[in-house]
Amino acid sequence: MTAHVTPALAPSQDARKRMTLDGLWQFKFESDADWRSTNVPSVWQSEFADLRDAFGKGVYRRRFSLPQDWADRDISLHFGAVNYFAEISVNGQSIGTHEGGYLPFTLSIPSSVLKAENEIDVSVTLPSADATKYPQFPFAEIPHGKQSWYGPLGGIWQSVTLEARDASHIKHATANADLASGAVRFDLDLSAAAVDAEVRVLVHGPDGALEVTGKGVGRTLSVVVPRVKAWSPETPNLYRADISLSVAGAIVDATSVTFGFRTIETRDGQLFLNGAPLYMRAALDQDYYPEGICTPPSLEFLEDQARKAKELGLNTLRIHIKVPDPRYYEVADRLGLLIWTEIPNVQTFTDASARRMRETMEGIVRRDGHHPSIIAWTIINEDWGTRTVENADHRQWLAETYDWLKALDPSRLVSDNSACFPNFHVKSDLNDYHYYRSVPERREEWDDITKQFAGGAAWTYSGLGDAQRRGDEPLIVSEFGVWGLPDPSKVLLKDGSEPFWMETGATWGDGVAYPHGVQKRFRSLHLDTVFKDFGSFIEAAQWYQFANLKYEIEVMRAHPTIVGYVITEFTDVHWEANGLLDINRNPRVFHDQFASINSDIVIVARPTAWSAYAGDVLEVDLSVATGGASIPDGATIRWTYGHDGERVLPTTAANAVASVGVVPMQMPDTDANRTLHIEFEVLSNGQRLATNVLDIALYAKRSRANLPSIASKDPALRAFAETLGYPIAEPERADVNLVHALDESDIEAMRHGARYFVIADGSVPTHRNLRTDIPAGEKLYREMTIDERDMPVGIDQQLPGIGLIAREGTLWRGDWIANFSWIRRDGAFASLPGGPLLDLSFEKVVPHHVMTGFRTFEYAGPVHGGLVIGWVHKPAVTIAERRVGRGNLVATTFRLTNAAAGTDPVAAALFDAMIATVNQSK
Template identity: 35%
Template sequence: MAMLPRNEYPRPQFQRALWMNLNGEWDFGFEDGNFTHQINVPFAYQSELSGIGDSSFHDVVWYKRTFALPAEMAGRRILLHFGAVDYRATVWVNGSLVGFHEGGHVPFHLDITAVLQDGENEVIVQAEDPSDALDQPRGKQYWKEKSESIFYIRTTGIWQTVWLEAVSETHLERVKLTPDIDHDEIAVEYWVANLQRGDALHVEISFDGNLVAQETVHLQEANSQRRIRLQDFNVHDAGRLWAPEHPNLYDIQFRVVRGDLVLDEVNGYFGMRKIAIEQGKVFLNNRPYYMKLVLDQGYFPDGILTPPSDEAIRRDVELTKEMGFNGARKHQKIEDPRYLYWADRLGLLVWGEMANAYTYSDQAVRRMTAEWQAAVERDYNHPCIVAWVPINESWGVPRLLADSRQQAHCMAMYYLTKSLDPTRPVISNDGWEHTKSDLLTIHDYESRKEQLKERYSTLDNILNSTPGNRLLYAPGHVYGGEPIQVTEFGGIAFKKSDWEGWGYSGASDEQDFAARYHAVISALLESPLVQGFCYTQLTDVEQEINGLLTYDRQPKIDLALIRQINEGKGLE
C-alpha cells in the first residue's frame, strides 16, 4: 500500500524536540479483531487515502503496530498522543490496558512508560463509533450509509496524528496565554507536573528574533499565573498586533529548571489580539471590524475529515484569503490544530464550532459538555479564534422552542463557554432560535437582492423576519442590541466538475454565477445594520455543489473577481 506521510509536528503551539511520529502503515481489522488489512494512519478507513476506501458501516475497528524508541528518548517518561479518535478509544501497549477515551474530535494522551520494554513495543487500539447514534456528537457525519442532503460520509477511528513524546518527570503540562493589548501584557497561566521545591519556570518572549521580555518564576504551586509586560510597542500602533491584515506573532519559550539543570523546554507562539463587542459593534484591536467569512466544512475528497497534507491545509487558508475573505467559520468540525496554525501564521479569523449531536438526552448533554470543554482548552491560545459556536441551528436541541430543558441547555453552553473563555464572543445557537448570545446571527438563503436589501434595511424588518420559517429568538428571549451578522447565505449551485449535486439556488454559467454572487454579497454590504457575513461555502462537498471552489479546490470563477465583489467594487 502506497503511504502518504503526515509527518508535520501535530501540536504547533506547544512543541518539544523529543517526539516520534507514529503515522503510516498499521495493521487493521473490522469488528472481529482479525488484522486482515493495512491502513494508512491517520486516514479513516472510509477514505481513499487510508488504502481501504470502504464507506459501509463498521462500528468497531482495530489498529495495531510496533515501534522502537529512539535512543535519545530512553530514560524519560513516554506519552502516547492521539490527535483524535472517533468516537471511543481503548488502548493497549504490550498487552497491558493503558487507557480509554471518549470524544471523537479532541486529543488525549496516555503515559505508557511503565509498560514499555526494550526493543519492539506493540500498541493496539480499539475504536468504537456507533454509526447511527444520534446522541453522539457527530457534526456532518451521516447516520445512513449513503450520503445525502447536507450530510456526508462518516469518519470512524483514528483521523488525526498519533505520536510519542518524551518528557522529564517534572514537566510543563499546559499553558494558557491571554493577551491584553490595553496594558501591553500577556497573562501566562501554567500547569507543572511533579513540581519539587526550588524548581523554576523561565519564560522568554521574542518578536522577529529579538528578545522583548523574559521572566523567571520561582514555582510555589503546580498551577498559577503570571502577567508579563512586553514594553516593546505603542498599543495604538498596529505594527505588532495580530490581525488578518498583519498576522504578527510573538515566539515564546518555556524552560522548567532545577538549579542549572533544564528539565523541560517547550516552544510556542502567541498573538497580541483583542476581540470585543462595544456599543453594539464588533471590535478587533479596539477598532470596528467587518467580518467577511466563508463557511468551511473542512472535508476533502480523498481524506474526508483528514486533510491529505499540511500543504493542502495551508492552501485552503491561502485560497480563502485570495478571495477577499478575512475569516472562516469551521462548520460542525473541531478542526486540526495545523489549520489553526496556518490561520494564525497567514492571518485568518476562525469561528470555532462544536460538532453537534442530533437528539437531546442526559447522555447527549454529558458528551457534548465534556468534549466542548476539551476543544476550548485545546484551542484557547490561537489568536485566529475569535468566536465560539457550541450549537448550530438547534441541532441537538430540536425542541428548543417548546422544551424548557433544551432552552436551559442552550443557555448553559453559552455560560459554560464564557466561564472557560471570557475573552471571545459566544454564539449559543447560530442561525436562529437564539437564547443568550453575544451576536445575533442569522441564516438566510434568499437569493434575490431586492428582498435581501429590504429585509436588512431596518432593525424592525430584521427582527420581524423569519428566514427559513424559523424564529430568530426562542420564547422568553429578545434582541438586546447585539451586533447582527448573516452567518449562512448564498449557497449558489454551479456545476464545474464531474460531481453531481445541489445548492440553495442555481447558476447556469460563469457569468450567471458571478452575477448571483454579486447580488447576495452586495445586498449585505449595502445594509446599514449587518456587520459581517459568512458565505456558504468554500468548496463543493460530496453531493453539494454550492462551493466557490470544486471539491478538489479548483476555482469556479476568477478568484480576483470574487475578491472584487467581496470588496464592494461590483462586477466592472
C-alpha cells in the same frame, strides 16, 4: 486574550524527545478475517471502499522500538484525535481509553510494560444509531457534526507520536495576554515531580527578537511585553514564548507556545477588532478534503487554501460544526484569517449529550485558545440537537451554556444558536441568522427578508418570554448562498476515475444532489444544443452563482446595520456544490473578480430595472458601503459606459453607507440587442479604492412592422397585444390565438389548423395542466374501476398533453439547490442579450410555474426554455411547441403580462419571439 498550548503539540527541544508513529499500520475491521494495511492518520472510510459507510469497531496495530537515549525517561503516547472511542494497549496490556472524536489525549506507558520490541493496539469504536448495541454512546448522542450528511468518519484521523520526557515536565501551559498593557500571565500545569522546579520564559516578538524574559518557581509567571504589536488579518503579528523547566540548574523539559495580542468586542451593533470597526466577510468552511475526507493532506495544502481565501476578499472562515486539525488554526494565525468555530452537534438532546458538548467545547478552548485568529464560538447550529422552539428546558440550557462559555473564555464572542427559521436566539453576543434565496427567481423575497433583518426583526430571538436580548447585538447573515457546479474533470482521481462521493447525495433534495451521471443527463436532455458543450454549461452555472452572490452581497451592503455575512460556502463538500472553490480547491471562473464585491468598500448600484430600451433614461440608486474602511475627504465615484459621469462622495466613517442618490443614466443607441456594461470606480488621490460593474440588457427599439394578427377571447390579453402593436382579428382569421389556458373549443380549433400562444402563468385556474374544462380524474373514454375506485387520468393525458405545476412548495422553487433556468438562444430567441441562463433582466417575468409531460428527445427542438436542478436533475419546461392535429401551439410559463405592455423590454422581446415561433411553425 488567553493563549494555551498542549506541550505534545508544541516544538520539542533537546529536553523532550519525540517519535512520530504516522505511516503504515495494520488494520482489521470487526467484519474482517485478515489484517490489511492502512495509513495513519486517516479514517477507514477514506482508506477502504468496502468500509465507506461503516460504523463499528476497527483495530489498528503497529510495532516500535525505543531509542537507547530514551532510557530512564517517562514514555507517553499522544493522539491528536481518534473518532470515537479508543482503547489502547501496549504489548497486550491496557494503558487507557478515551472517549471523544475531536480532541487530543496522552497516555503514559508504564516502564514495566515496555520491551525492546513493542506492539501497540488501538481499538476504535464508531457507534451507530443502534442504542441497543452502543448504549453508552449511540451516534445520535455524541458530537458528530456533518457525519450525518456526508457519511461516518471512524479511526485515527490525526497524528500519533511517542514522547520521552523527564519525570518533571510541563503538562499544559496557558498565556493570558492583554493588548492594552502588554502583560502576559503564564499558567502552568506541571507534573507532580516538577512542583519546585524553576520555570523560565523567553518571549520573542514577531521579528524573532527577544522581547522579554521571566523566571520563577510555581505554576504562575508574569511578564510585560514592551511596545506590543497587535495581531490582525492585515498584520498577523505572532509572539513565541519558549518555556523551560529546570531542576538543579539543568533544563529537564521545554516547550513553546505562539500567541498574539488582539481584542474582539461588540457595542452599538458593531464589531470591533483591536478597537477598530470590523466588517465580517466570511465563508463557511466544513473542513473536508478530497481524499482524506477530514484529514488535511499537508500543511502546504492548508496554506494554499488560506491564500485563496484572502484572494477572494474573505477575512473570516466559519469552521462548521467540526473541530479541525490544529494546523488549520496555525495557518490562520500566520497568514491572517479570522476564525469562527463551532461545537459539533448531536442529534438527540440528553443529559449525556449535553455533557459531551460542553466537554468538547472545554477541550476546544484548552487546545486552541492560544490562537489569536479565533474570535468567536457557536454552541448550537440551527437548533440541531436542541428543540428551542418547543422546549423551555433547552432554551434555559442554551442561556446557561452561553454564560458558562463566556466565563470560560471571555476573550471571544459567543453565538448561542446560529439560527434559521423557525428557531432563534435566546442569549447571544451576535444576532446572526441564516436564509437562502436565489435570484432572479426569488429576488423580491431576498430583498424583503434582508430589509426585515436589517431593521431588527423580532423573529431572530425567542418570543416566548425568555429572550435575553440587549438590542445592540451585531447583525450578521451567517449563512446564505447558492449552488454553482464544479468541473467534474477537475476533481477526478489520479487514475482518472471518479471520487467516491460522486455516487453520494441521492437521499438529499429528492435525488437532485446526486452527481454521478451528470454528463450523461446533460447529453440525454440535448443541452449541448443550448450550451456549446458540457464545459460551457459548468462555466455558465458558476457565473450564475457569482451573479447571485453579487446581488445578495450588494443588497446586504446597502443596509448599514448589517455588519457581516457568511457565504455558504468556502469549498464544495462532496455532492454539495455551492463552494467558492471545488473540493480540490480549484477556483471558480469568477475567482479573480470576486474581491471586487467582497471587500470593505463596495459600490452598490441598484437600477429600477436590469433591462432598458436604447435611448431611455434608466435610474440607478447609487451608494458606496464602507465596511471596516472609510471614505476619505474628496473621494469620487466615476462611471463609464459611453455616457460617463462622476460625483464627489461624502466623507464617510467605517461600517456606513454613503448615498450618492438616484443617478439618471441615458441608455446609448444600439441597432442590436446587447449587454451593456456600466463600470464604476471609487477614486481618492489617484488611488482606486473600489470597482464594480452593472450589467443592463440593452434592447433596440421594437419594430411594429409586419406583425402577425392576433385574436383573443380575453380582453386583457387582447389589449396587451394591441398595445404592443399587433393587429387584432377575429379568431377564424387571426394568425395566432392568444390565451392563458385551453378548453375543448381551442383543442378543436387546433385540430383544424389553428395556431395558439398559451401564456400559462397561473393567472387562470386549470387542473394542473393547460385545460380549464376537464377535471382531474375524469374518465375521458373508457371506465376502469380498481378496488371500487375510479382510475384517474394523468394530467398529461388530456390534449395537448402538458402538465402545469406551481414551483412554490417544490424543488423547482429555487432556494438552496439551484435551479438552472435557460432559454436556447436560436431562431426567434437568438437576439436575446446574455447567455442561456436567466439573469436579473428576467426578474419581472420569471416563471412561477413549470410544464411537464415532455420526453427527452423534445429538448432537442420543440422545447425552447426550461430548467434543471442541481446536478442536472428533474428537468422541466418553460417554453415549448407542440402539435395538435393540423395546428400547433407555443406554451410558456413566463409571466409576460406581469407589467404593462411595452414597459418591460424582456417581456416584449419574449412575447415577440414566441408569437414569431408559433406563427412560423408548420
